[in-house]
Amino acid sequence: SAVISQKPSRDICQRGTSLTIQCQVDSQVTMMFWYRQQPGQSLTLIATANQGSEATYESGFVIDKFPISRPNLTFSTLTVSNMSPEDSSIYLCSVEGGRTNEKLFFGSGTQLSVL
Amino acid sequence: DAKTTQPPSMDCAEGRAANLPCNHSTISGNEYVYWYRQIHSQGPQYIIHGLKNNETNEMASLIITEDRKSSTLILPHATLRDTAVYYCIALLYNDYKLSFGAGTTVTVRA
Numbered sequence: 001s002a003v004i005s006q007k008p009s010r011d012i013c014q015r016g017t018s019l020t021i022q023c024q025v026d027s028q029v030t031m032m033f034w035y036r037q038q039p040g041q042s043l044t045l046i047a048t049a050n051q052g053s054e055a056t057y058e059s060g061f062v063i064d065k066f067p068i069s070r071p072n073l074t075f076s077t078l079t080v081s082n083m084s085p086e087d088s089s090i091y092l093c094s095v096e097g098g099r100t101n102e103k104l105f106f107g108s109g110t111q112l113s114v115l
Numbered sequence: 116d117a118k119t120t121q122p123p124s125m126d127c128a129e130g131r132a133a134n135l136p137c138n139h140s141t142i143s144g145n146e147y148v149y150w151y152r153q154i155h156s157q158g159p160q161y162i163i164h165g166l167k168n169n170e171t172n173e174m175a176s177l178i179i180t181e182d183r184k185s186s187t188l189i190l191p192h193a194t195l196r197d198t199a200v201y202y203c204i205a206l207l208y209n210d211y212k213l214s215f216g217a218g219t220t221v222t223v224r225a
Contacts (some may be wrong), residue, residue: 031211033211042218043159044199044215048212062213094158101164103206103210103213104161108158109158
């Protein structure tokens with residue numbers, strides 16, 4: 001199974017600032033996904049980030065707020081821009097399972113608190 | 116993807132089997148049933164998946180009804196470490212965009 005490292009694991013930020021979350025995978029993967037989990041809620045897909053193409057955003061999420069980079073097959077970043085307290089969530093990176101039965105592998109997430 | 120319905124919560128005694136139901140009455144013929152769980156403060160973890168036949172692996176068993184409108188995840192001998200939120204997801208085999216519902220919060224008690 002893929003090993004996913006997310007940085008930072010947690011952060012406390014001030015309103016109006018931006019935070020970039022990094023996702024590093026130990027193997028090359030085509031598909032990467034970014035999810036958000038608001039407090040007490042289930043996971044919601046933000047966007048799909050495939051290497052070599054622009055990220056595809058789900059309804060309710062826009063590039064200006066959540067710009068994503070995917071420079072190569074093992075790395076991606078998600079930026080949460082102009083943060084407000086409503087952005088306080090866990091942000092999770094996930095990657096395709098490849099030949100394994102697991103559809104997606106998930107990182108342990110970034111716990112973000114916005115004051 | 117077909118909508119799935121799960122009970123919001125259930126308790127289970129340690130050492131006993133935990134049977135988690137999932138309703139997916141609108142599932143299409145080529146949608147698989149996937150189960151994931153999320154232990155507190157961790158990312159979701161794959162458990163098992165199936166199409167028609169019952170499946171078993173080292174973690175759990177999956178029983179799918181003949182009409183495929185519902186399924187049951189069975190944890191054969193629940194431990195305290197199985198306390199988690201369990202998600203049942205219907206998904207086409209070549210689709211990777213998992214759509215998580217509310218899931219079932221399972222609490223295993225000593």
